[in-house]
Amino acid sequence: MIDGMLAGLMLVLSWPTFGYLLLGVFIGMWIGAVPGLGGVVGLVLLLPFTFSMDPVPAFALLMGLYAVTSTSDTISAILLGIPGSVASQATILDGYPLAKKGHAGRAFGAAYTVSALGGVFGALLMAASLPFILPVIFAFGIPEFLMLGLLGLTMVGVLSGSAVTKGLIVGLLGLLLTTVGYAEATGVPRFNLHTEYLLDGIPIIPIALGLFGIPELLEMAVKNTSISRVEMVDKSRGGMLRGIKDVLKYRWLSLRSAVIGTYVGVLPGLGGSIVDWIAYGHAVQSAKDKSKFGKGDIRGVIAPEAANNASRAGALIPTVAFGIPGSLGAAILLSALVIKGLQPGPDMLTVNLGLTFSMIWDIAIANILAAGLLMLLSRQIAKIAFLPAHSVVPGVMVVLLMGAWVATSSMGDWWTCLAMAALGYVMKQGGWPRSPLILALVLGTLIENNFQLTMQLHSDFSWMYQRPIVVIIEIAIVATIVLAARGITRPKSVRERKKKNVAGPSQSLMSFLLAAILLAVFVAAFLIANQFEDAATGQFPLAVLTIAIPLVLFVFITDLRACFSGITDAGGTAQAIAVATQTWELLASARFFGYLLALLATTYVAGQLVSLPLFALLYARRWGNFSWPMSLLYAAASLLLVWGLYAQIMNLHLYPSLLFG
C-alpha cells in the first residue's frame, strides 16, 4: 500500500504530468467560477483531448479540473448569492450574508482553506478506506436511500428560520415540482402542460439561478447598492487570515464535514448534490448557538465547503475500484478509464495501484494548488462586492442567463428562470424562506423513486423495522424533528418576539398573495393528480398535496387576518397598498422584470447574440447612466462573452431566432 502511494505520488510529480495537472486546475478554476457550468461540462470539453494521451497525464488533466470546480464555484455563491453549481447551493446561505456585511474576504479565506483540507482529507480517507468500503456501499439498499432522502428533508426545519410552516410549504412545493415530467416508475408524463420542455422535469440550475440570483440582482439594481451593504470591513489580508483562523477554530467541524462528504460521496446516486446540505444541517444541529445561521455564520460556509470537495474523492474510489460511478462526473471518468483500455475492478487495486493512487494524489494536490491560487486572487475578487451595482448587474445577468441556458439550451430554461425569479422576489418580500425549495428539488426524485422501488420490492412495511440502518436513520429523523420542534416551541425572548412583529402590513400582504397563489396551484394540481390512471403515477404528488393544502390554507387564513389588521393600522386599504407598493419598490421592480421580458422577446426575434448585448447596452445607458462609449463597450464585451465562450468554446445551441434562424 505504501509503495503504491509513493509510486502514485512520483507519477503525479513527474513531467509533463504535473504540467497537465496545473492546466486542469487552471481550467477547472475558471469553469467552476462561471454559474451554470461545472465539473461535468469541463470534463466533456476536455475528454476528447485526452484520447491520445497516456493514462497518467490524461487523468492528471481530468482530475485537476474535476477536483477544483467545487472550490471556485464558491466565488459566485459568496459574492452574488448565486450557486455556481449544484455543489455550492448551501454555501450561499451564510456566505452571501457575510459578503453583504463586508466580510467576503473572510468567507473566501475560510472556504478555500477548508476546501483544500476537505479535498486532501477526503482523498486520504478514501485511500485508507479501500479494504472495507465495498461492504459499506452495499449495506445501503433502496430502503436506506429512501430513509436518507427523508432525513435530508428534515433539514427543511433548519433552513426555515422562524417561518417553519412557510418553510414546510416551500419544501412541499419543491417536492411537487420534482413530479413534473415523466414519472420514473411508470413512464407516464405528469403536470407537463402538454409541453415538450417539461417532459423531462424542470432542471434545477435555472430554478436555483432564478430563485436566488435574480432577486438579489434586482435588489442591487433598484437600490443601486453594491453587493456589500457596508464599507469594506476586511482591509488588506486581514479578512483572509481571519477566515483561515476560523477553520482552525472550527477544526473538528471541518473534519466531521469532510468525513460526511467522503462517505456520502461514495453512495451512488446521492453524491455531490446533497452532501453540502447534509454537512450544513450537521453544522446547525451540532452548534450550541444557532441564532446566526442564515445571517452570516462562518460555520455555514465551512461545513458545506469541506464536504463538497471531500465528496469528489469519495466518488472516485468506487468508480475506479468497483466500476460504480457515484455521480455523472464519476461516470465520465469511468468512460475515460475504459477508453484508455483500463478495466475498473480489482486490477486497479493491484496491477494498476500506482495509477489509482496517482488519481488520489491528483485530487489532493489540485485542491491545495487551487486553494493557494484562489487565495492569491481573493483580495481582488472580494473587491467586486464593493463595486457599484450598475456596473455589476448587466454582466452578471448575461452570465446568469447563459448559465441557465446550459441546462437544456431551450427557451424553457429562461422562462423557468424568470418564473422562479418572480417567485423568489415575492418570497423575499413576503418573508418566505427560499432554501427549502432547492433542498426539496434535490431530494424529491430520490425519495419518490426509492419509495416506488421499495414498495415494489417489499410486499409489506417490515423493512421499516427489520433493517438496522433503516432503524438508525429513523431514530435520527425522529431526533431531528424533536430537536427542531423544541427550537420552535421554546419560549421566545422579548427581542425575538419584537423581531417577529416587525413584519409589517406590506410583508403580510405579499405573503397573503403568495399563499393565495400557492393554494390555487396546489388545489389545481390535486385535481389533476386525481385523474392519473396508475396508482404509482399519482401516489407521491397526492401525498405531498394532502399535507401541503391544509398548511397553505392555514397560512392563507393567518395572513388574511394579518392583512386586515395591517390595513386597520395603516388607516385604510388605499394607505396600506400605498405603503406596500413603496416598500416593495414595485414600480422599479416591475421595470426590472420588464427589461427581462423584453430581453426574452428580443431573443425570439433576433437570438441571444443580439438580445444579451442589447440588454447590457440599454441597462448600462438608461438605468446605469453610463456614457454611450462605456455602454457600447459593455455591450461589446457581453457579445464577445456570449459568442466566444458559449457559442464557440462550449458549442452551445443558441436559440434559432425568427430573423437569423
Place this chain on the structure above:
Amino acid sequence: MIRSLFIALIVATTLLTACGETEDKEFYSGKTISVYVGRPPGSGADLAVRSFVRFWQEHIPGRPTMVVKNVPGGAGSRVWNLAWDEKNPNDLEIFFSPVSGTAVIVREEGLRADLSQLPLLGALTSPNMTYARTERLASADELPTVKGLTFGGQGPAHRFSVLGRLTLDILGVDYNSVTGFSGSSDVFNALRRKEVDIQTAPLNFYRFTVEPSVVESGEVIPLWYNPIINVKGEIVPLEAAGDIPSFIEYYESVKGETPAGELFEMYKWLLPNINGIVYAALLPRGSTDEATQILTESFARVTQDEAYRAEEERMFGFNLPVVSAEDGAKMLDDMANAPDAVRRLLNEYIQEAR
C-alpha cells in the same frame, strides 16, 4: 510576348476551372456542421456521438469542422422534433441521437417527428443481453424452474424492460418485475445488493462492468443475448457475444422446442425494430440529395475506418453493428407504421408493468 501571355491565360483558366471543380466537389470545405445529440453532455450517448464525429469530419470531402451540440429534453424526443421542425435546411445540421423504438411505435407523447420522413445517413445498433445472480440459480438451464425471482429494469417502456420481461414471459418464468430504476448502473447496483436477480443491459455494460466484477467471481451468470435481426429477417452474427447463446437458442436448448405464441410473435416483430437501430443520424426534410449522398457515404466510411473501429472497440468492447441507410430507413418506416395489433399489444404489455 503574345505566346507567353497566351500560355499564362491557359494556365490561369485551367487553374480557375480546377479550383471551381474542387469547390463543387468539396461543398463542405471550410464549413461547420452542427451535430445535435438529444442527451446531456457526459451521457453515454453523448460520448459515443462525440467519438464518432471526431472521425466523421475526416471522411467528409472538404474536411469540415463538426461540432456537437446537446439538446436534451422531451425524454430524448426534442432532438427529433427539432429536425422535424427545421424549415430551412442548409445541409449543415445533422441529428445524431438514440432512437427509442417503443416511443415511435406506441406514439408516446412528446414525439411529433415522423422519423421515417427524414433522410437517414446511417445508424448503429448496440446489442443487449440478460444475466442473473447465481444465488438461487446454479446454472442457466434452471431458470424456468426457479420461482420468485426479481427482474429489475428501467421505465416500463424502456426497451431493456420490454425485452427482458418478454423473454422471461415467453419462457414462462415465475418472476416479480420491478421497474423504475434510473439506468443500467442503478439496476446493477441493486443486483449486487441482492435486491434484484435478473437484468437486461447493453452488452458493453456487461463486458466492462458486470463481467470483471461479478461474472468472473461466479456471482452472476450470463443467460442470453437478444439477437439483432436485419430487415431480411436474418439474425446478424454477433461475435462479441462469444459463447453466450441468443434467446432463441437458449429457449430451444432448455425447452427442446422452438418458441411460439403471441408474445413470441411480438418479440420477433420488435427485434429488427427496437433492437435493430439504436443510434440514428438523420437530416432535416428538404436537405439536398448531394449533401445526403456525401454524408451517407462518409458515415459508411467511418464505420470501416480502422482507427475508429479500434476506438469503438476500446469504448464498447466490440464494434457496434452498422445499419445501412437503406435498411435503417425501412426499420424506421416499419416502426412509424407499426400494425395496430402490435401497437395495441405493446401498449397493453407496457401498461401491465405500471
